[in-house]
Amino acid sequence: MSETNCRTAYGKTLVELGRENKNIVALEADLGKSTMSSLFEAEFPERHFEMGIAEANMASTAAGLALAGKIPFIHSFAVFAAGRDYDQLRQTVGIGGLKVRVCGSSAGLSDFSDGSTHQSVEDIALMRAIPGMTVICPADANETVAAVKAMVDIDGPAYIRICRNPIELITEENKPFEIGKPYIMKDGSDIALFATGIMVTKALEAAKALEGEISVRVINVPTLKPINRNLMIEVAKGCRGVVTAEEHSLIGGLGSIVSVMLSEECKPIGFVGIHDQYGCSAHNYEELLEYYGLTTEKVIEKVREINKIAK
Amino acid sequence: MSYDAETIKKLNEMAKTLRRDVVEMVGPGQAGHFGGSFSSAELITALYFSKMHYDPKNPKLADRDRFLLSKGHVAVIQYAAMARAGYFPVEELSTLKKIGSRLQGHPDVKKLPGIEANTGSLGQGLSIALGISLGLKLDNLPSRVYVLIGDGELDEGQIWEGAMAAANFKADNLVAIVDRNRIQATDFTAKRMDSGDIPAKWAAFGWNVIEIDGHDMEAVLAAYDEAETVKGKPTVIIANTVKGKGLSFAENTAAYHNGTLTEELYAKALEELK
CATH class of the missing domain: 3.40.50.920 (Rossmann fold)
Structure with a gap:
């Protein structure tokens, strides 16, 4: 993949995973065109849930889907994905050890235009503080692909931080990715x-x-x-x-x-x-x-x- | 479906048994959520001992009906129901909140089989129940999802996010039950946060609304049955109840929301619940 945009790489990978695993579902809080969960929606409308601009409800609904045996990926900007629904992720997803995957998109300062309310400077800290939460921050689009694939099988909740803007490719395509390895x-x-x-x-x-x-x-x-x-x-x-x-x-x-x-x-x-x-x-x-x-x-x-x- | 007098009598006796279990479980000298447990005793009894399909020996039964206690602080009455239903021995109730006990202050999905979700951070149970109902629909399972919500809990904004979403997704396998006991942690709901016309609010959000006396076992059963016939929208049962129902000194007061029984009141409670 010569894709340099992590968001697009993320969205395409989620579709690929969705083809392999019918239990994967996606939930979106009206930012699908930014997070690129829109690609999953186009291919699997029945497994995509548009939750509207209501991140807290999205996170708890994902918890319910996980409890019903699904592997939900939830999407928003990182500042909301980790912040607005922190309590929901902690209380039900975290304590329950549920297989909810959180995509914190437009992470860090990458939503440069929108300013402080839309930029996440503390999402890693918040997510790391939840016992049992896996936290991933890929270096480029290739590593995003590998990380998203590795996330599917994690036995517990996981958070991935995705940059909004293109990044030069520095990791190899299809390189093995091991959770927890520097x-x-x-x-x-x-x-x-x-x-x-x-x-x-x-x-x-x-x-x-x-x-x-x-x-x-x-x-x-x-x-x-x-x-x-x-x-x-x-x-x-x-x-x-x-x-x-x-x-x-x-x-x-x-x-x-x-x-x-x-x-x-x-x-x-x-x-x-x-x-x-x-x-x-x-x-x-x-x-x-x-x-x-x-x-x-x-x-x-x-x-x-x-x-x-x-x- | 109609229920004969014998069935109703037995269920009412079970509701009383659960109340007694709660008193014994908490014991004298320890704080316990008597008020909200007792207001919801009939609502929970009707589910566990009549309405719901489940197998206590196989808590993960794929097509089981689900019960979620969004007002997780009254876990004690759910534990009593689960013990009496055969999920675990009644004797285990005495381990409540002891270090290492499966019976935590709030329901814990990882500790106790039969608990469907970690709840009790108020306002979240409805959304979790919605997620389960969506998952069941994806798998074409006929199971139904029941979620018990406190009326004080309606202060939480997420309830209304969940209400909007459940109607949007036409979650007709979902039933919310509002335990309308009119008292929240510290005082009457009307004084703390007046939630206004609750049935009208749910109706406006697109729900089928049934209002009942939550201590009338026949009415409770009829409401669950009616909910099953409604297609294309979720149902909410607004159950008008009395906080602390069944204990003369605890009725209709915030004092026993999370109250402590003296030795004397403990004995009186057991006497009243004979």
Whole structure:
């Protein structure tokens, strides 16, 4: 698939899965043309439920469908999918351990135009806090395809965060995807650079720009929960310092995860992410990412800074 | 369908048994949801001991009817019904809320077979019931879904999202029962949040509305039967009830919404429910 848009990749994959598994159903809160659940609706109208602009009801209805043996995928913008129906996901889906799949679309700052109310800076933190919830943030469209396929069989609830805008393809098509596994994208020996979602691209660019100066190991972390401490320690082994990069609040996101997982490793850790603040409107995505310091240049700066203090 | 006097008498006796079970289960000195349990005793008895198709030995029976307790705080009366129906030994009722017990303060689907969903975060049971009813329809199963909602719970906005959606999807295998006992946690509903003309509201949302005396066993059964004949829309039964019904000192007061019985009142309760 040469598809670079994660949303389209998501929608096409859901259709593909729907052909293989009749128990898969989709619920939408009137954003189907954005989340691309519209593709599923077109092919399986009887298994698609348009719930109107009522996310809470959508999440609880999905819980009921799961209790009736279905595998429901629910859709909205990430800020609503994780926020508006947090209680429903916690109380019935989470406690019940139900196989509801939550698609948080237009995640992070990717809905650049709509501003703070429509941008999710804390969805990973919210979803990770629910016991038993799997949380995935793919780096590009290829990984989105692989992740959505892997989500189907998870025994319990799962959340996936999808970027609204095209991302350069950096992962291989049809590469095996294992829930919970961090992937070394480029080897290096000085700094372990952990990144998730759109920041993986920027991490790779930073590592390339630093070649000959600092040897940077780039680690893609598409699964933010469950996280295996040993695996996280293993992929950072040998590096003197650590940097994390995410399009999410530093509270409860990848930076928090890496800090906890490597807490006994005594390596300096630097963070690139959103500093306890909301998003805002912009004319384009790149401009907004720059405003919040989510750029290749900022990653390079942080790697240099950590490299300097790392013994 | 008509019911003979003997059947009605037996069901009324069962409702009394469940009330007594609740008193014994909670015991003296512990807080328990007597008020809302007792207002819904007949509504629940009629489902478990007459109306619903299920097999306590096979709680996952594919074509079973489903019961969801949206007002999950009265789990005690559902536990009593389930024990008496054979899901588990009556003796297990004494484990209520003990660490490790399957009988949690609110129904838990992972702990107790026969519970259909985790409910009790108010306002959500109707939506969950709708999801189950949609799933049953996809599988062409004839099962019916019953969900018991408190009248205080109607304050929650999600109830009305669910009501709109159930009518939209023509969920005629779904029956909502509103336990209209007119008292919520701290006072009369009319004082806390006046929900106005409840039957008119549900009718406006596109539901078939039946209003009954929720303690009249024959009327309760007739309402469940009538709901079964209505096609193309869901049915809501507005059951006018008395909070704390059956205990003289607990009737029509918010004090026993989640109240504690002294040793003296505990003995009095058991005496009244003989």
